[in-house]
Amino acid sequence: MLNIFSMAILAAILAGCLCGAIGFHVNHFKVTTLSFSISHAALAGASIGIVLSLDSTYSAMAAATSSALLLGLIFSRVERGRELVSMAVFSTSSAIALLAIYMSTARVLATTSVATVLWGSLLAVTPQKLIILLTVTILFLLYISAFRMHIDAILYDKKLAEAEGIDVQAHTLTLLLFTSIAIASTLKLTGGFLVFTLLYNPVASASQLARGARHQLILSSLLGSASAVSGLAISYLFNLPVGAAITLLSSLTLLISYGVRATVERTRLREASKIN
Amino acid sequence: MQVVRGIPKGNVVELLGVYVRYSGSDRPAILDVNLEVPPKRLVLITGPNGAGKTTLVETCLGLLKPMRGRAFLLGADTSRREVVQARRMCSYVPQDFMKPPYESYLAEHVILLGFSAYKAPFEPVNRKERERVLWATKLLGIEELLSKPMGTLSGGQQQKVLIARALARRPMVAFFDEPFASLDRESRTLVAETLRKYVDSQGATVFVVSHDISPIVGHADITVKLSDGRITRVEGC
Numbered sequence: 268m269l270n271i272f273s274m275a276i277l278a279a280i281l282a283g284c285l286c287g288a289i290g291f292h293v294n295h296f297k298v299t300t301l302s303f304s305i306s307h308a309a310l311a312g313a314s315i316g317i318v319l320s321l322d323s324t325y326s327a328m329a330a331a332t333s334s335a336l337l338l339g340l341i342f343s344r345v346e347r348g349r350e351l352v353s354m355a356v357f358s359t360s361s362a363i364a365l366l367a368i369y370m371s372t373a374r375v376l377a378t379t380s381v382a383t384v385l386w387g388s389l390l391a392v393t394p395q396k397l398i399i400l401l402t403v404t405i406l407f408l409l410y411i412s413a414f415r416m417h418i419d420a421i422l423y424d425k426k427l428a429e430a431e432g433i434d435v436q437a438h439t440l441t442l443l444l445f446t447s448i449a450i451a452s453t454l455k456l457t458g459g460f461l462v463f464t465l466l467y468n469p470v471a472s473a474s475q476l477a478r479g480a481r482h483q484l485i486l487s488s489l490l491g492s493a494s495a496v497s498g499l500a501i502s503y504l505f506n507l508p509v510g511a512a513i514t515l516l517s518s519l520t521l522l523i524s525y526g527v528r529a530t531v532e533r534t535r536l537r538e539a540s541k542i543n
Numbered sequence: 544m545q546v547v548r549g550i551p552k553g554n555v556v557e558l559l560g561v562y563v564r565y566s567g568s569d570r571p572a573i574l575d576v577n578l579e580v581p582p583k584r585l586v587l588i589t590g591p592n593g594a595g596k597t598t599l600v601e602t603c604l605g606l607l608k609p610m611r612g613r614a615f616l617l618g619a620d621t622s623r624r625e626v627v628q629a630r631r632m633c634s635y636v637p638q639d640f641m642k643p644p645y646e647s648y649l650a651e652h653v654i655l656l657g658f659s660a661y662k663a664p665f666e667p668v669n670r671k672e673r674e675r676v677l678w679a680t681k682l683l684g685i686e687e688l689l690s691k692p693m694g695t696l697s698g699g700q701q702q703k704v705l706i707a708r709a710l711a712r713r714p715m716v717a718f719f720d721e722p723f724a725s726l727d728r729e730s731r732t733l734v735a736e737t738l739r740k741y742v743d744s745q746g747a748t749v750f751v752v753s754h755d756i757s758p759i760v761g762h763a764d765i766t767v768k769l770s771d772g773r774i775t776r777v778e779g780c
Contacts, residue, residue, distance in 0.1 A: 413664035414664060417659050419652075420657075423648055424637075426606065426637060427635060428656075428659070430630060430718075431631070431633070432628065432630035432632075433659055478647050
């Protein structure tokens with residue numbers, strides 16, 4: 268049987284890998300704003316779970332998948348003001364989350380159940396949650412393997428893929444559903460306010476360090492896992508909130524990636540000018 | 544109407560009193576457009592900048608939905624989901640095809656991606672599809688580009704790769720939006736002749752959008768002239 272630390276490390280590896288891979292697709296499908304809104308819907312769901320004394324992972328999952336379906340359907344029908352609709356869902360979800368936390372019996376933000384949902388906790392990982400995370404990771408890997416050509420066609424040129432008869436709408440909706448489940452599954456580890464960090468920072472770093480789509484996908488997953496595990500370690504060693512530690516580390520990785528990229532380009536330019 | 548497999552008996556494209564407006568714009572980009580195109584034709588769509596040529600093509604494909612009127616592609620209503628099936632029998636080369644220098648997809652992979660829509664889950668690329676890629680690239684004389692990343696190719700080379708992708712799919716209907724824009728004179732003649740041969744040999748219908756009619760006008764069966772979003776003349780229908 269795994270102890271709490273082994274489970275937390277395993278969960279961090281899986282969460283980082285899953286969010287890194289999903290984040291790569293979210294970025295290339297150009298649904299970043301949607302995933303941001305879905306993250307906050309998950310936070311609202313988790314907060315409602317606290318008020319109703321339900322398992323907040325499942326209430327977060329219900330709220331996130333509902334918002335993914337709703338936004339996916341709205342986006343397939345509405346052309347104008349899509350970003351604004353997404354931001355309206357974001358602000359409404361945040362308001363519901365704050366209201367639910369205010370209404371909960373836990374009056375202090377540091378109360379364990381509230382703190383776990385807001386800041387994240389190493390102790391939130393249970394065998395059951397680990398199995399959910401593992402299942403979602405395997406399902407997502409199966410999905411991107413099964414539809415590799417469809418997804419590649421969309422990544423190369425979304426409009427062209429649509430014109431050639433690929434069901435871009437169905438793939439976008441599937442991706443949003445995976446995003447919502449991944450967010451809900453990792454929410455208690457990273458905290459509701461920072462859960463989307465693992466979706467954006469690793470792919471942003473990977474796009475600086477690698478050019479090919481496949482390399483970016485792999486690197487994004489690796490960086491996601493590395494940030495999550497090292498964030499977890501720092502949180503444990505210095506008694507800091509897990510979510511903040513993961514976010515700061517992944518932001519530092521992003522900063523370093525920009526530095527590496529700039530250095531590489533400067534070196535190339537210098538070598539090219541020497542040849543000329 | 545039903546989507547018909549094989550060479551269609553009815554019209555390939557039917558637009559009935561179609562108005563299309565872009566979101567945020569007060570004026571429709573195309574208005575009161577009526578057009579019926581029978582199979583096995585090479586159709587030239589021409590007109591000045593801003594006439595609505597690209598809008599017309601994207602409406603035919605169902606990428607843009609009519610705010611008024613109805614549009615049919617191979618018998619499928621473009622405002623319904625059945626159009627996704629109809630599109631699998633079509634090819635498209637968009638006007639904005641250029642990829643940045645860092646685009647790492649190899650030209651061969653980009654052409655092979657054209658077969659994605661027919662693929663079942665986990666189904667790999669087969670020998671027949673690789674042969675079709677070779678066939679299409681030989682037609683355009685671009686075999687040597689297959690192993691190169693798209694980002695390293697010139698505008699004309701990228702355009703030829705996408706034309707090869709469109710042909711490799713062996714579509715029943717193909718839409719080419721300004722296919723001569725980045726090509727030199729020799730390549731323009733080659734592409735125009737290739738499209739004509741494709742129509743004759745495959746019994747397909749090809750739509751070519753071009754503000755410069757010189758490379759293709761001699762090969763066209765139907766010429767549609769657009770101005771200010773309206774069809775002003777249809778010749779040869």
